[in-house]
Amino acid sequence: MKKNYVIAYVTFAIVLALVAYYTMETTEQAPVESEEQLTVNWSYDGETGPQQWMNVSADYAACGRGELQSPINIEVSNTAKEELDEEVKLNYEKALFEIENNGHTIEANSTTPDNSLMINDEEYKLTGIHFHSPSEHQINGQYFDMEAHLFHETKDGKMAIIGLFIESGEENKELAEMWANMPKDGAEAVKVLKNPINLDQLLPEEKNVYQYVGSLTSPPCTEGVNWFVLEQPIEMSNEQINQFSSIFLQNNRPIQQLNNRDVYKIELD
Ligand SMILES: [Zn+2]
Incomplete structure (x- = not known):
């Protein structure tokens, strides 16, 4: 018992x-x-891909409901004929960067505070550069191999992005150190580049840009971004392009509706 x-x-x-x-x-x-x-998490394909971004989080509503979304196809013959009463100036020199893989792209954060874009005397500071493969914007329905986005912001959060097309050609020397240190996955620590990148050298000689008002091309797809897409692409070797696409095979958002927007062609100073 x-x-x-x-x-x-x-x-x-x-x-x-x-x-x-x-x-x-x-x-x-x-x-x-x-x-x-x-x-x-959002992604570029599958259940959390671009068509579903607005459902992934309430904060991403603009990705589905916005009417000023990016990227767009730029039809050169449809660009606005009138001039914009606006002065856009580049203040670029050398910049130091630290790079990370955030799971969606390679992000190079600028640790040098003095590079900026001036729009009508308002200062938009360069905070970083990241990359897409293939390009996000199209010119006359054509994609480029890659597209770099140079992200700028004012003190009160107004945004401007320079879009820079990249096509296959010569090795890009300005980006060589960044490429040599590119983290393959998000688990790798942030890497500090030793040598500055000469931003003036990175950009093409001709500074014609297509200007329009759009959005961030990834969640939360915030609108009101001043876009400046450079007409002339820069070059990168096949090896450099392949190195990026071996990490991110496809990280571009599909083309968005233009709706009632005008695209202007201007020249950066
Ligand atoms: Zn981007």
């Missing part, structure tokens, strides 16, 4: 321990789940 009591007691204790364990586990799990929801 006594033995049965012991068995019952031990069984009860085990059940109690299991209940306590599972209760503890569920309470521990809860914050982890909500954390995952905050950093919820």
